[in-house]
Amino acid sequence: MMEPLTWPQIFAQLGIQFWPVWVALVLLYAVSIRYRRRLGLYGKLFDSKIGMFGFALVMFWVFTALFADLILTHDPLAQFSGMRNAAPGSALRDPGNGYPHFLFGGDALARDVFSRMVMGAREVLRIAPFAAMISFMIGISLGLPAGYIGGRLDTGLTFIANLVLAFPVILLFFLLVAPEIQNTAIPRVMAGILFLMPVLFFTVLLNARFFTQPMKRNLYVGSVLVVGLWAYSGLAFNADPLGVWGMSPNLLNVFVAVVFVNAPTVFRIVRGITMDIKTRDYVAAAQTRGEGPWYIMLWEILPNARGPLIVDFCLRIGYTTILLGTLGFFGLGVAPESPDWGSTINQGRRLLTVYPHAALAPALALMSLVLGLNLLADGLREESLKD
Amino acid sequence: MLLFLARRIGVMLVTALCLTFVVFYLTNLPAKLETLAKTQAGSRISDAEVVSWLERNGYNQPMLLRYGEWLGAVPGWTREADDGSITGRCYRLASVTEPGAAPVRCGLIQGYWGNSTRFRADVANVISARLGATGMLMLWVLIVMVPMALLVGVLAGMREGSRTDRSLSTFAIASTATPEYVSGVVFIALFASSAVGLSPLLVSWGVIEGPVLFQGNARSALEKITFWNFFLPVMTIALYGMGYVARITRASMTEVMTQQYIRTARLKGVSFGNIVLRHALRNALIAPFTVIMLQIPWLLNGVVIVEVLFSYPGFGWVLFEAAANNDIELLLAASVVAVVVVLITQLVSDIGYVYLNPRIRIT
Numbered sequence: 001m002m003e004p005l006t007w008p009q010i011f012a013q014l015g016i017q018f019w020p021v022w023v024a025l026v027l028l029y030a031v032s033i034r035y036r037r038r039l040g041l042y043g044k045l046f047d048s049k050i051g052m053f054g055f056a057l058v059m060f061w062v063f064t065a066l067f068a069d070l071i072l073t074h075d076p077l078a079q080f081s082g083m084r085n086a087a088p089g090s091a092l093r094d095p096g097n098g099y100p101h102f103l104f105g106g107d108a109l110a111r112d113v114f115s116r117m118v119m120g121a122r123e124v125l126r127i128a129p130f131a132a133m134i135s136f137m138i139g140i141s142l143g144l145p146a147g148y149i150g151g152r153l154d155t156g157l158t159f160i161a162n163l164v165l166a167f168p169v170i171l172l173f174f175l176l177v178a179p180e181i182q183n184t185a186i187p188r189v190m191a192g193i194l195f196l197m198p199v200l201f202f203t204v205l206l207n208a209r210f211f212t213q214p215m216k217r218n219l220y221v222g223s224v225l226v227v228g229l230w231a232y233s234g235l236a237f238n239a240d241p242l243g244v245w246g247m248s249p250n251l252l253n254v255f256v257a258v259v260f261v262n263a264p265t266v267f268r269i270v271r272g273i274t275m276d277i278k279t280r281d282y283v284a285a286a287q288t289r290g291e292g293p294w295y296i297m298l299w300e301i302l303p304n305a306r307g308p309l310i311v312d313f314c315l316r317i318g319y320t321t322i323l324l325g326t327l328g329f330f331g332l333g334v335a336p337e338s339p340d341w342g343s344t345i346n347q348g349r350r351l352l353t354v355y356p357h358a359a360l361a362p363a364l365a366l367m368s369l370v371l372g373l374n375l376l377a378d379g380l381r382e383e384s385l386k387d
Numbered sequence: 388m389l390l391f392l393a394r395r396i397g398v399m400l401v402t403a404l405c406l407t408f409v410v411f412y413l414t415n416l417p418a419k420l421e422t423l424a425k426t427q428a429g430s431r432i433s434d435a436e437v438v439s440w441l442e443r444n445g446y447n448q449p450m451l452l453r454y455g456e457w458l459g460a461v462p463g464w465t466r467e468a469d470d471g472s473i474t475g476r477c478y479r480l481a482s483v484t485e486p487g488a489a490p491v492r493c494g495l496i497q498g499y500w501g502n503s504t505r506f507r508a509d510v511a512n513v514i515s516a517r518l519g520a521t522g523m524l525m526l527w528v529l530i531v532m533v534p535m536a537l538l539v540g541v542l543a544g545m546r547e548g549s550r551t552d553r554s555l556s557t558f559a560i561a562s563t564a565t566p567e568y569v570s571g572v573v574f575i576a577l578f579a580s581s582a583v584g585l586s587p588l589l590v591s592w593g594v595i596e597g598p599v600l601f602q603g604n605a606r607s608a609l610e611k612i613t614f615w616n617f618f619l620p621v622m623t624i625a626l627y628g629m630g631y632v633a634r635i636t637r638a639s640m641t642e643v644m645t646q647q648y649i650r651t652a653r654l655k656g657v658s659f660g661n662i663v664l665r666h667a668l669r670n671a672l673i674a675p676f677t678v679i680m681l682q683i684p685w686l687l688n689g690v691v692i693v694e695v696l697f698s699y700p701g702f703g704w705v706l707f708e709a710a711a712n713n714d715i716e717l718l719l720a721a722s723v724v725a726v727v728v729v730l731i732t733q734l735v736s737d738i739g740y741v742y743l744n745p746r747i748r749i750t
Contacts, residue, residue: 050557159398163405166733168684168725170691170703174710174718175410180418322566329568329692330707345568349696353603356576356583363569371564378560 002100005089010103017103017114020067021060028059041310044383051379057372061365065122072115073099076339084110085355107344107358108351116339117361123340124369127251128320131258135320136313137198138259139266144297146267147274158271161264169261173326176257177333182249190256191236194263199228208294254333258323262316269312273305280304307384311377318373325366341366395737399730403723410722411454414715420446423713427504445476457501457719459494495723501716505708510720513705518724520609521690521701524624527617528686532625532632533679539629540636540675545663547641556637562630567692571623575696579603579619605699620697624689628682632675639674643667673743680736684729 005013015022029046036043045051064071074080082093083106090102104113146154164172181187202224210217234245235252247255277283278301286296328334328342336343341362348359413419424440425432432440441447445456445464455461456476465475472484477493480502493499500510543555577584578601586599602616643649644667652662691703698704702721709717 159402163402166402166406166726166729167409168687168722168729170688171410171706171710171722171725174706175413178419180416180422181413183418184416186413186416318564325566325568326688326692330695342568345572349572352572352575353580353599354582356572356580359572360576363572367565367569370566371561374560374564375557378556 002091004091005101010089013103017071017073020070021063024063025056025059041380041384045379048379048382050375051383054372054375054379057368058376061121061369062125064118065125068118068122072118073103074112074115076111076115076119077337079110080106084108085351088357104361105357107348113358113361116344117365119339120341120344120362120365123338124321124324127255127324128317131255132262132313132316132320134194134198135259135262135266135316137201138194138263139270140302141197141201143267143270144274144301147271148278148293148297148301161267164260164264172261173257173332177253177327182253187253187256188237190260191252194256194259195232195236199232202228204294205298208292208298250333250335254327258320261323262320273308274301277301277304311381314373314377314380318370321366321370395734399734402730403726406726407719407723408454410719411457412450414713414718415450415453419713423504423715426712457494459492459496462491463493500720503714503717505712505714505717510717513717514720514724517700517702517705520699521703523612524620524690524699524701525686527621528624531621532629536629536632537636537675539633541640541668541671544637544640545644547644559630559633562626565627567623567627567689568696570626571693571696574619574623575603603697605697608699620693620699623693624686627689628686632678632682635678636671636675640667640671643671673740676743677736677740680732680739683732687725
């Protein structure tokens with residue numbers, strides 16, 4: 001049996017363990033800084049220290065999620081004898097060919113905290129950005145017409161958005177994410193409505209631009225419809241004939257709840273920006289040219305609203321991560337074995353005062369990811385305001 | 388103004404009605420009712436027994452009708468037993484069995500909130516007792532959070548781009564990036580653990596008497612609030628809410644500091660401290676006021692997390708228990724309270740905004 005590691009040794013080993021991430025980060029930064037003048041807003045990010053630091057934190061976790069299989073030291077779901085609540089740096093009793101230590105100790109079920117944290121990054125980053133993206137497409141497809149057309153449509157949509165926003169998030173989660181709900185049609189119906197939005201969004205987007213060139217239009221819209229409806233059938237109804245797209249009922253339930261909570265806020269932001277932009281001269285010019293309303297909304301207003309929307313997108317991924325953690329913290333909608341950060345914190349909190357390491361590692365990981373996203377958003381906002 | 392108020396209250400009532408119906412629908416799904424029957428009558432009962440339990444307790448009627456009963460707009464169900472005594476929704480709530488002794492309608496409008504199946508008590512009593520505990524928590528959160536947030540925001544915003552601004556802004560961002568379940572866990576590990584963190588160190592130095600510096604369990608705060616048992620839960624909620632208010636204050640302060648009248652005051656030779664306190668502050672505090680009001684319902688999230696984490700039996704803890712046990716009437720009452728809090732804070736923030744900013748007029 002080997003000696004347990006001391007803290008300096010643990011940190012040194014962490015540095016070694018994360019080598020693919022360091023290589024990827026150095027490469028990314030070298031290329032980005034070299035060509036930053038040609039990269040638009042993304043390149044300008046590297047002029048701001050805060051933005052650069054935030055981006056590094058975010059990319060650290062993105063690369064960790066990508067290379068998780070290379071980084072982790074043990075199977076995140078396996079239990080090892082004698083490692084229950086083991087202190088950070090403890091040596092394994094019978095390491096075999098594997099790595100001989102638990103870097104961050106063991107949890108209450110004698111699993112490796114470090115490997116679970118690394119795998120948790122993959123769990124979180126698999127859901128959060130996509131949930132934020134779908135929320136954005138829904139918010140945009142409803143917010144643009146509400147702000148641009150106004151009238152009854154605006155009143156109705158705003159009332160519904162306020163209705164959802166008046167719900168305390170936590171209550172909605174308790175009600176919507178439950179095993180009993182998963183057996184009903186509710187998540188499927190909601191997914192059917194929510195996931196249809198991105199398909200509609202892209203169809204209208206391309207049709208508005210290319211309807212004067214039927215050949216091109218048919219090609220673009222056709223391919224969007226084929227890919228979109230294929231993904232839609234798989235994701236929303238689990239009816240993909242080829243079996244490429246699919247979501248477990250658990251995941252779908254969580255996904256739908258998170259999108260449902262986020263979309264109204266995006267809607268309000270988009271609606272506000274649209275109402276501001278529609279008074280500009282270039283919108284009036286497009287109207288005089290005789291452009292259709294969808295062209296004006298999607299190709300005149302939306303590109304000019306991208307600054308605040310990109311900033312909010314970063315913040316929203318962070319907020320979605322927090323929401324996913326909240327769900328895990330209350331043990332809602334996740335598989336009991338899942339290494340995602342929220343449920344790991346939840347499992348660790350029972351022995352928090354005696355063995356805090358099991359809960360601390362995922363808590364600090366989650367915090368650093370959200371902090372990175374917020375700093376990135378701050379850097380982007382600063383740089384986009386400069387011109 | 389009166390018309391505005393009337394319209395707002397009208398919209399509020401419609402919203403509350405819609406929301407309670409959604410909650411009612413989601414808690415009364417057949418699968419949830421089955422769970423309820425099993426928790427009430429034993430987990431091993433057969434499907435036929437579940438059906439008869441639901442029938443005996445009035446759960447077999449159409450959902451819309453039962454929503455009406457709960458509201459008090461529709462007469463409550465009654466059923467005559469074999470021995471001639473009558474049971475029914477209103478008979479149970481008033482705990483009488485003689486025919487005609489109970490009121491016909493008994494719902495929210497008549498002041499009947501129903502019975503909690505989890506706590507086996509009157510919902511109104513459960514909620515009001517717990518709301519008091521949470522009110523205390525929220526009061527202290529606001530006392531800590533608001534001055535701290537305003538101070539950070541004003542200090543950061545009065546000289547935009549300075550080193551103070553940079554470090555305080557980063558602090559504000561970091562605090563918004565730390566959800567309650569993270570900061571709570573970190574606080575407990577740092578201050579309330581007898582094995583790690585500060586407490587063992589302080590004990591070995593002989594600075595503190597007990598095993599830990601702060602209590603990680605706030606249950607004792609129900610009887611007597613002390614600094615040592617209430618500090619961690621209050622700080623956990625306040626920290627997460629603080630960052631956002633501070634950032635809004637900073638943005639509003641930097642905007643005010645670029646105004647013409649500030650420049651005029653500077654040129655007149657007014658000292659910087661006076662400019663900030665007399666000229667800038669009042670105008671800069673309009674935006675944060677709205678945000679603080681809107682923050683209150685948002686803190687509810689934190690309240691649920693913190694009350695569960697620190698086992699403080701308040702409103703959030705009741706909400707958690709009610710949801711975990713599918714306690715329909717308690718959950719409905721809790722959501723009514725939550726929704727009313729949200730809507731009232733929205734209304735107050737709108738009205739306050741108008742009073743603080745005379746440039747805005749509503750008709």
